[in-house]
Amino acid sequence: MSLKGILSHIKVENLDVRYIIRGIIDGSLSSLGVVIGASGGDISIIIAAGVGGGVANGMSNILGALTAERAILEGERASQEKVLLQNEGSLKKSSFYQMAIDKTAVSGMQDGLATALGSIIPVMPFLFLEKNMAIMVSIAITLAILFALGVFIGKISKENLKISGLKMVLGGVMVAIISFAIERFI
Numbered sequence: 001m002s003l004k005g006i007l008s009h010i011k012v013e014n015l016d017v018r019y020i021i022r023g024i025i026d027g028s029l030s031s032l033g034v035v036i037g038a039s040g041g042d043i044s045i046i047i048a049a050g051v052g053g054g055v056a057n058g059m060s061n062i063l064g065a066l067t068a069e070r071a072i073l074e075g076e077r078a079s080q081e082k083v084l085l086q087n088e089g090s091l092k093k094s095s096f097y098q099m100a101i102d103k104t105a106v107s108g109m110q111d112g113l114a115t116a117l118g119s120i121i122p123v124m125p126f127l128f129l130e131k132n133m134a135i136m137v138s139i140a141i142t143l144a145i146l147f148a149l150g151v152f153i154g155k156i157s158k159e160n161l162k163i164s165g166l167k168m169v170l171g172g173v174m175v176a177i178i179s180f181a182i183e184r185f186i
Contacts, residue, residue, distance in 0.1 A: 054119020
């Protein structure tokens with residue numbers, strides 16, 4: 001499918017919130033780790049490492065989702081063909097198969113683009129603040145976004161909103177602590 005075909009399928013009603021949430025969490029946490037890990041360097045290095053790592057992570061998510069999900073889809077299609085058609089045809093031309101391929105492409109794009117967007121969040125303070133303040137603001141913003149996403153997830157799953165938000169924050173705090181430890185000891 002062409003990029004134009006993929007983009008034509010991305011409409012608000014086609015957005016799958018789980019891929020967007022997963023992408024933002026993935027991008028913001030991985031970029032936070034990169035930013036903290038590079039915090040011993042110059043601000044330009046921190047920004048380049050954070051954005052470069054985030055874009056690479058986003059592209060990795062797109063490629064990973066497209067290849068892994070397509071492989072599973074192909075395996076399922078082959079099994080269904082064997083049972084349904086007994087080797088006398090192909091389901092590749094069916095509208096069901098094409099819809100599944102399109103959904104895989106759209107989901108991968110959503111995940112990857114959300115990851116790239118999420119990775120920019122921890123980098124933004126370095127564009128406006130001095131390094132030490134930017135690190136603290138970067139951590140605070142990332143934790144606030146994680147808390148908001150946790151609350152949103154709690155709302156969807158009908159769980160306690162505060163606990164759901166705090167679970168996400170705990171994950172962010174763990175990433176920050178581990179990243180600071182790595183930066184300090186290497």
